[in-house]
Amino acid sequence: MPETISSSQTVANADLSSRMTAAVVAGLLGAFFLFGVAFAQPDVLHNAAHDMRHAVAFPCH
DSSP states (O other): OHHHHHHHHHHHHHHHHHHHHHHHHHHHHHHHHHHHHHHSOHHHHHHHHHHHHHHTTOOOO
């Protein structure tokens, strides 16, 4: 019986670990986007949005 308990605890710890890793990566990616946009020049943002509109075939002009 102790083997079953230890294996289920290992699975629970692995699940928690993978969720924490995903949360940290998502937080870092969000911070990167937030600060990247905050410090970017307006023409750079416009050009990026313009290129994305062309990439998805959305008419923009």
